[in-house]
Amino acid sequence: MTDDRILLTPLTVADADEMVDVLSGDDLYAFIGGAAPTLEGLRARYARQVVGRSPDGLTEWHNWIIRRGCDGQAVGYVQATITEGGRRAEIAWVVGVGWQRRGYATEAAQAMIDWLLARDVGSVVAHIHPGNAASAAVATKAGLTPTDRFEDGERLWVLKRG
Template sequence: MADPEPTSDRLLFLPLSAADAEEMVHVLSAETLYTFTGGTPPTLDELRARYIRQAAGRSPDGTQEWRNWILRRKPAAKAIGYVQATIMDEGRRAEVAWVIGTPWQGQGYASEAAKALLIWLRATGVTTVQAHIHPAHTASATVARNAGLLPTAQFQRRRATLATLLHPAPGTFPPLTSEWQGPPPLQAEGLSPMRPPGRTSPGATQTPRP
């Protein structure tokens, strides 16, 4: 049985709520977070509205489960980023993303969060994990590899951004197939899973696939 939430040594994974917007608007305020995903830092009102939509936990048509967590650094529980998973296909497939605010990048938090998220997803029965990553985003690629993902030969255009699909590294999650993709296609806009969200990635808006 999976834990109620992902867990890791240095991070708390707390379910997202609209109340988190006031703190997270500062975490997501750096323009550099949007270099590969496009977009601009959200305003407080925009982020609060986004979080209200995401906190619903499910797409309007009921086909997607939306899971979003604010990453808080132990022991002070200061917010440093977020991770998200859009679960579909009757719980078998998930699209993931993570974002770490610029002051906390380069300290291994994105890799730690991504690993914990994949472990949690596997325990819940997910068999395919996807994450979209811009081909030029080497930092996100490193996070993906650290989480046990390897690139495939496939490319796909999403919102004018090429994304590389990845599968899990041999021996990491034997029964699990994984892929990553740039800006989180379903839950996040403006950020990608592996850009430091990754969705890691900056701001996300969980919206149903067109």
């Protein structure tokens, strides 16, 4: 997936070498939890993710690195977990602290949603911490709306076709 400002490139294990720096810094984990990954840990995670499916084959995993169109530098990632026979996708986005507030997350989330809708995914959902105004803004711009449902302390946002 591509446009003039960003490229979404399918995840590879080799991306860990660049992404470990993008995903560093405690500020990045204020709302999403966890901590910055080590290079070894990120390589292991990417090795599991690039398989593209859960062991039982019922869940698809799609992961893309967000790269700047001008120079190919990684700035973050987007991901979609597709379930229910391709009818539902749970999405997420993360942009490194040094590249936030530049529109990369919004553009990447919208490109991913467009790709999902072109595949006839009927429902797209995201879980967003109620204090994460930046992610709420991305979700709103990408066409998702907040619900009254919370799961693990995060508000469920939805985009439904129809």
